[in-house]
Amino acid sequence: MASRTYDRDSVEFARTLSFTDGLFAIAITLLVIDLAVPVLHHDSSIHELADRLNDEKEKFISFFISFAVIGRYWIAHHTFFSQLARMDRPLIALNLLYLAFIAFLPFPTALLGEYFANPLSVVIYAVTVAIVSGMEVVLFSRAQNHGLLEKKLPRDVYRYGAAMSLAPVIFFILSIPVAFVSTPLAVCCWFLGIPLSAIAERWKPEGADELLRG
Amino acid sequence: MASRTYDRDSVEFARTLSFTDGLFAIAITLLVIDLAVPVLHHDSSIHELADRLNDEKEKFISFFISFAVIGRYWIAHHTFFSQLARMDRPLIALNLLYLAFIAFLPFPTALLGEYFANPLSVVIYAVTVAIVSGMEVVLFSRAQNHGLLEKKLPRDVYRYGAAMSLAPVIFFILSIPVAFVSTPLAVCCWFLGIPLSAIAERWKPEGADELLRG
Amino acid sequence: MASRTYDRDSVEFARTLSFTDGLFAIAITLLVIDLAVPVLHHDSSIHELADRLNDEKEKFISFFISFAVIGRYWIAHHTFFSQLARMDRPLIALNLLYLAFIAFLPFPTALLGEYFANPLSVVIYAVTVAIVSGMEVVLFSRAQNHGLLEKKLPRDVYRYGAAMSLAPVIFFILSIPVAFVSTPLAVCCWFLGIPLSAIAERWKPEGADELLRG
């Protein structure tokens, strides 16, 4: 028995998106809460304030990394949902599970901001992000296989799209052993996806652009 | 004299939902605020960080329990409102009262995360959640009896739906005496609803699926 | 020269409402942040936890008072905007000023929760709420006098509506001297509006119900 579906123009479709967008907006804005105002001995000392902020520079780096990470997921979510013709209840439940890890992200971000040199911080961050990317593929596969997309993708385009979603997982998992050698190097691994996607363009099946990128 | 109603396609219907979804999204995302970054003596010690995080494992458990609880209520709210043809002002006011307890939930969650072994934490959590479920039934009954549903439910389907909403209340109240014996056992009681709903399928009136589950 | 207006079905009308609803939802949910988990000497002592929570009972009272206050303003805002046919830029700017005090409300709430017996807490709370109610009248008058309402109200209905919005201002200002005698008594004054509106029904001009209450 098929589960009831909610069409693109239904109030329910809109609600799921507005809940999702709200959660994304809050998770991304809560990142700022970790940027604590330092305690100074001399309130008007430029030098001391500059030193204290410099001591916290990993927190600023973490803020902007996590903003970029959450922002990138929001854009990916946006692109993915723009291709949906309808949602069903299992997709809504899976989306909620995906959002649990988005909502959780400010914690690993704070951990990384505080203990940037600790390999375990990097591992926890990488595992969380890998789970989010993994859930992205689960959502994509549910939509493809249960007729929720506006048009079902050809097999090669679907495989290519799933591979592109999984690519970050690989880089995040690869960064885990690297973290035990050097944590900044591990963080750099996370950005390897950017040149890779440029290279991956070569294997892109015909028509994928139009079908996937929304 | 009947109170003015707001139809499904009115701006007011949409606003109530967007306020509700915003409040749900914030309450669920605020749960992360309790996950405090531990204080370490050796910033880069993997062992120490792992120990400190392990000390706080109840906080992580509470985060995911409350995410599941709030998420479940959001889905139930979503299903319920998808059946409404219109809202009236008392329903909007009752919905606000219901939301007061959703907004309150991060507090019992934090209490439970900090004092998992304290029966009173479990009691406070259980009572709050029981109130939310109770309010759900109040909303459902208002809608059924004041012609707000798209189609008024047959008596047996309505009773079945109300019973299903009340079932969690029973489990939460049952868990209260259990908490004085063992708090983890009390938490387990909360999840008894899942196998129960599978069993309850037997008594489901014909057509209930179509009428209730949206 | 008339300022450009945004009609009820424009994206801009919807954005102002979604920003407003978001801000209301956040302000009302942030109230929970003041409910701090107490520090216990014996983690599993029911007695100690009950005592510590009892010490903080004013915080719980403040949470529910402010939830009711903000919720009431949200319903009033909702009713008011449901009567608008369009917005102009000054109305959007005035709405923003109104929202500044809604966003500020969690601070007087926290102050009241911490220092319930301090007359100054009560005064600050009362002044903030009186400003919000005052701004409500400013918004209402702008809409009435610049043709933003779906139908301009008859003079007596407009006066009655403005008086009803101003009534809480009077009770909040009246509570200020009372606060120096007894702070719980001052808080009781705030709720005098409820019986009053019942009495005021007598002077209600004909047709006001239909025109004002949405």
Place this chain on the structure above:
Amino acid sequence: MASRTYDRDSVEFARTLSFTDGLFAIAITLLVIDLAVPVLHHDSSIHELADRLNDEKEKFISFFISFAVIGRYWIAHHTFFSQLARMDRPLIALNLLYLAFIAFLPFPTALLGEYFANPLSVVIYAVTVAIVSGMEVVLFSRAQNHGLLEKKLPRDVYRYGAAMSLAPVIFFILSIPVAFVSTPLAVCCWFLGIPLSAIAERWKPEGADELLRG
């Protein structure tokens, strides 16, 4: 190859706005978190509470300055997007970068509230706001040059509009050297834009009002 665009009436256009409005609403409401309840020795002492709040008066000033700053950007964003006929993906990405600095603003606000007399606080605040204004011009220029506006602006109107967006940047940058002499004076500089826009009316190209102000 042109990037896919999302029309004004698409779900995607609406989502970008709802995410943006959510983020603005949260950033503006989070400002209240810095207003900490002071610690008193005598809970019911009016005098002591008044003194402690007076010690924190810079925090209240910062709250209202930042509310005005973020509110002004939200109105500008609102006006700008009301002129768009469609969005493309680069505009969505640029909008996200713009929002990163809006989300960051509560931090410089807190810094300013705590260390109002420290020139570095003023500099960090001014630089952040200058970046936001700069990004506004980048968004405006993308829209003008890639056919995203409902009607492409005449060259002189476009230049005038960009100059008006850049004007605050100039005042914020000018305030930086001033901060080393007097921080309150530097803050005053930020408000010079208000009389200036009145003066700039003279150079306004014909029809600019209608085309720019929405």
